[in-house]
Amino acid sequence: MTDGADWLLISVSTAGGAATLRVHVWRKLRSLGALYLQQSVCLLPARPEVVKEVRRLADRVRHQGGTARVLRMTFTDPAEEQSVIAEFSTARDAEYAEVLERLPELRDELASEQARGNATYAEVEESEADLERFRTWLAKIAARDYFDAPGGAAAREAVGQAAAELAAFEEAALRAEAPEAPREVRP
Structure with missing residues (x-):
């Protein structure tokens, strides 16, 4: 800018x-x-x-x-303007870093529940709500990230990875709670 x-x-x-x-x-x-x-x-x-x-x-x-x-x-001094832009980006990077710091809790919870054989619909719902909070939080940060702070890409990627892990967890819950009915075998 x-x-x-x-x-x-x-x-x-x-x-x-x-x-x-x-x-x-x-x-x-x-x-x-x-x-x-x-x-x-x-x-x-x-x-x-x-x-x-x-x-x-x-x-x-x-x-x-x-x-x-x-x-x-x-600004009359381009260097001063660049310094201010750097401060904006540093502030956003700190926010993105907090997302990255907290996201492993969700991912660890999914892994733990799956390891315990507790892939249930209730756990899926709870994790979906958690993931939506991360998405909302990320969207709020992105809305004030006027200068595309470098940390944004890593945060978006990590939330995307958590979404993929949740999708896999949901598939496991579906298999556990609603196994496919056996097909009739006709002679």
Whole structure:
């Protein structure tokens, strides 16, 4: 995102606002992947979907008694912009790493249940719910991964591998709980 690309510089104060406003602002900016430059001042790329969300947030802050400023800016130093982009990517890589750190629990659970001969429909349902949580989590990270952090590919691949392992587990559960009926043999 170089060559004079737009960025949003966002400054928010919730003083004078509702007690829950501060938490809402923090959560929303966090979900967008904002890079904090200092307390209450952050930076986001000025992409259409981000601009829309930030405008909504700023309006809410103002309507609830806080103050918000959203300024468009460009970097005058390409090296500084690249440094900021690197910070965004580092933050996303940390999130992808957490997915990779937690995913083995699901895969180990599948292997353990299968080894114990406990490949059941109930276990499949439970594991499907776990896998869906990983997929949702990964999608949220990807939505704020504006610069394609390197860790994204490994996280997507690992979730895909877990899905394949779950499919194999489900097949084993199907065989265990609904074995194929023997065919009639006609003379």
